[in-house]
Amino acid sequence: MEYEPVIGLEVHAQLETRSKIFCGCSTAFGEEPNTQTCPVCTGQPGSLPVVNRKAVEFAIKLGLATSCRITPVSLFARKNYFYPDLPKGYQISMYEYPLAEHGFIEIMVDGENKRIHIIRIHMEEDAGKLKHGETPETEAFSYVDFNRTGVPLVEIVSGPDIRSPEEAGEYLRELRAILQYLEICTGDMEKGTFRCDANVSVRPKGQEEFGTRTELKNMNSFRHVEKALEYEIKRQIAVLEGGEEVVQETRLWDVDQGITISMRGKEEAHDYRYFPDPDLVPLRIDEQWVEGIRKSLPELPKEKKERFIRQYGIPEYDAKILTISKSSSAYYEETLNLFDEPKTVSNWMMGDLLRELKRDEREIDQCPVTPRHLAEMLSMIKDGTISGKIAKDVFEEMYRTGEHPEKIVRDKGWIQILDEGEIEKAIEKAMGANPKQVEDYRKGKEKIFGFFVGEVMKQTKGKANPKLVNELLKKKLKG
Numbered sequence: 001m002e003y004e005p006v007i008g009l010e011v012h013a014q015l016e017t018r019s020k021i022f023c024g025c026s027t028a029f030g031e032e033p034n035t036q037t038c039p040v041c042t043g044q045p046g047s048l049p050v051v052n053r054k055a056v057e058f059a060i061k062l063g064l065a066t067s068c069r070i071t072p073v074s075l076f077a078r079k080n081y082f083y084p085d086l087p088k089g090y091q092i093s094m095y096e097y098p099l100a101e102h103g104f105i106e107i108m109v110d111g112e113n114k115r116i117h118i119i120r121i122h123m124e125e126d127a128g129k130l131k132h133g134e135t136p137e138t139e140a141f142s143y144v145d146f147n148r149t150g151v152p153l154v155e156i157v158s159g160p161d162i163r164s165p166e167e168a169g170e171y172l173r174e175l176r177a178i179l180q181y182l183e184i185c186t187g188d189m190e191k192g193t194f195r196c197d198a199n200v201s202v203r204p205k206g207q208e209e210f211g212t213r214t215e216l217k218n219m220n221s222f223r224h225v226e227k228a229l230e231y232e233i234k235r236q237i238a239v240l241e242g243g244e245e246v247v248q249e250t251r252l253w254d255v256d257q258g259i260t261i262s263m264r265g266k267e268e269a270h271d272y273r274y275f276p277d278p279d280l281v282p283l284r285i286d287e288q289w290v291e292g293i294r295k296s297l298p299e300l301p302k303e304k305k306e307r308f309i310r311q312y313g314i315p316e317y318d319a320k321i322l323t324i325s326k327s328s329s330a331y332y333e334e335t336l337n338l339f340d341e342p343k344t345v346s347n348w349m350m351g352d353l354l355r356e357l358k359r360d361e362r363e364i365d366q367c368p369v370t371p372r373h374l375a376e377m378l379s380m381i382k383d384g385t386i387s388g389k390i391a392k393d394v395f396e397e398m399y400r401t402g403e404h405p406e407k408i409v410r411d412k413g414w415i416q417i418l419d420e421g422e423i424e425k426a427i428e429k430a431m432g433a434n435p436k437q438v439e440d441y442r443k444g445k446e447k448i449f450g451f452f453v454g455e456v457m458k459q460t461k462g463k464a465n466p467k468l469v470n471e472l473l474k475k476k477l478k479g
């Protein structure tokens with residue numbers, strides 16, 4: 001039987017406000033533990049929360065950018081549970097009345113646009129951080145740092161529209177791009193400013209009804225989300241094929257073993273005893289405010305993609321990849337400013353550049369090759385200083401060393417051979433060493449031509465100008 005996965009994602013994104021969501025404490029990352037706390041965010045009796053206007057503005061921005069309806073009145077609610085990183089014994093979140101709902105994000109699947117629905121976006125506060133015996137002296141202890149307690153979060157809940165781990169990756173990249181373009185979240189999964197939980201189930205292909213789902217946690221990179229989903233889908237199929245039933249539960253992704261592990265039975269919403277927070281008034285959002293924010297929205301990934309297609313005449317596929325992050329689209333346009341051939345620049349970025357970055361798991365802003373270096377190398381190909389083939393090596397060297405392309409070409413002696421005499425010498429040598437092939441060619445076996453091109457390139461270490469090699473070789477071979 002063929003199975004189909006059904007995936008929905010819940011993303012928590014930390015909003016980059018300067019102060020916390022319900023108090024004036026700083027949100028700066030990496031400070032000494034418990035230096036950014038006050039009676040409100042540590043839940044002291046009698047303290048009262050006041051909502052951060054900037055955090056609400058950021059959440060509205062995201063709602064508008066994902067085509068959501070902004071609800072005129074939303075309500076903060078208490079989500080009750082005990083955990084040592086949660087000093088109040090409840091988390092202030094939103095439940096029945098979220099800030100925004102009914103939106104969507106478009107992703108590209110097999111060259112087609114696909115809509116992934118956003119069911120809701122709500123605001124909430126982050127919890128603190130637990131540290132378990134990190135040094136030998138503290139081995140027996142656990143510590144809690146409340147600096148993160150009360151940092152504003154938005155939770156974005158997608159519909160169960162995702163059908164493969166790759167689609168999940170696409171959705172997350174697109175959502176992260178939107179957050180970054182809006183400049184409201186750094187989108188750093190490793191630092192935990194962008195976190196993802198996944199609900200996943202499988203069902204026989206063609207069946208309407210959803211299967212029993214599990215919730216996956218603890219995936220802190222895009223790769224891990226995709227890997228965890230792949231593993232979990234296979235696991236659930238195996239369970240069903242074995243005639244058993246999938247248990248509804250929360251499972252942890254174990255990075256080292258590459259498997260998911262049962263953590264606890266899945267809790268239901270009623271387990272949290274949600275109720276409206278009596279310390280906070282309903283959040284009334286003025287329509288004019290929303291319209292003002294709408295007008296201030298920057299160019300978003302989708303709009304930038306469309307502009308790239310229009311302005312630079314590149315294919316949609318290229319435009320999509322180049323605009324997937326704010327920094328990659330900026331890299332592209334900076335390079336274009338210096339070397340005005342849109343498709344050439346796009347090819348190099350999507351090919352060599354992204355391949356190297358992907359291999360090293362680096363972001364484009366950590367790329368050792370600057371737009372200026374790339375543009376200068378492309379100019380060197382264009383004016384014939386280096387061949388396109390050698391350029392691949394130049395690029396690798398630039399990436400490895402961060403050096404200027406001209407210096408690399410000079411130091412390595414990679415300047416293209418345009419001297420006809422020198423090329424002719426290489427041709428004669430190649431022909432002299434392969435008399436049988438010369439004869440075959442002259443008898444009409446034209447395929448052998450490619451063999452000679454290869455030989456000449458070998459002789460010249462790839463530096464001969466290919467156009468000249470072709471011309472001269474044809475002449476010489478005819479004899």
Ligand SMILES: [Zn+2]
Nearest residue numbers: 023025038041
């Ligand atoms: Zn505080």
